[in-house]
Amino acid sequence: MIFNSLKVWLFPLALTLVGVCSNAARATAQTIYPLSSDYRTTVNITPIAGDISQVFEVGVSDDAPYGLELYKGLTYSVLDSKGNLTFNNNPEAFGVQGYPLGYIQFGDGTNKLFGTSDASAAVNFDNLTAKGSGLVYITGGEGIFKNATATLLFSEDDIVNLGSTITLNGLAKVSGSIKVSQKVPEPTTTTAVIGMGLIGVAFLRRRSRLQSTS
Incomplete structure (x- = not known):
């Protein structure tokens, strides 16, 4: 009994x-936010030392979700004799001192994504076009993207405008999945x-x- x-x-x-x-x-819960958007881009490439340039890019999208219609980024590039551009967010990677670290930001409202990039591009100086591609590494954010991580793919086609500052105007495609970890009580x-x-x-x-x- x-x-x-x-x-x-x-x-x-x-x-x-x-x-x-x-x-x-x-x-710990995880939310996935898919992203696949087109951005009209303007890229300004300003020489700062030899073949090394400071690169500032702005993109505007009509179809980006979550308030990510605006994209902007600062990076640095080196141009070789064949017209190939290699980009890096850290200017010291190219031996340049005294310049700020680069960055990438999506969104300018409540929701934002922050990160860095790894990219390259090829410039055709005969027909004044350029094609670029690479990865965007998201390392944080604000709003619904607090604690966000992602590896986004991007590709870009540009028209090249030569001058003291080289300007590229084109269209970039950004895609991937944004992961947001949220702690629950x-x-x-x-x-x-x-x-x-x-x-x-x-x-x-x-x-x-x-x-x-x-």
């Missing part, structure tokens, strides 16, 4: 502990402790009744 009573009261206790463990496993042990206490009290009362009737 006592063994059966133990089974009756230990079963709810086991369920309580399982519930606590399951809730703890769900303490973790369960406390209070409920489990109360539950176990009630189970213990009930078990002791039941055992006391059984002993009094024996």
Whole structure:
């Protein structure tokens, strides 16, 4: 009889502990925001030392979701003899000192994405066109994109306008999935402790009744 009573009261206790463990496993949730948008871009390439330039880009989209219609970025580039451009957000990678680190930002309202890029482009000086592609590494954000991470793909086709500052006007395609980790309130042990206490009290009362009737 006592063994059966133990089974009756230990079963709810086991369920309580399982519930606590399951809730703890769900303490971090992840939301995925897909992105596939076109940006009309303007890229200004300003020489600063030899073949090394400072590059500032602005893009505007008519179809970007989540308030990410505006894109802007600062980076640096080096041009080789074949017209190939290599970009890096850190000017010191090209041996240039005294310039700010580059950045990438999507959005100018409540929702923003921040990151860096790894890109290259080829310039055809015969027909004055350029094609570029690379990756955008999202490392944070604001609004719904707090704690965001992503690796976005982009490709770009431009028309080249020569001058003291080279200007590229074109269209960029950006796509990928933005992941946002959100912590949810973790369960406390209070409920489990109360539950176990009630189970213990009930078990002791039941055992006391059984002993009094024996």
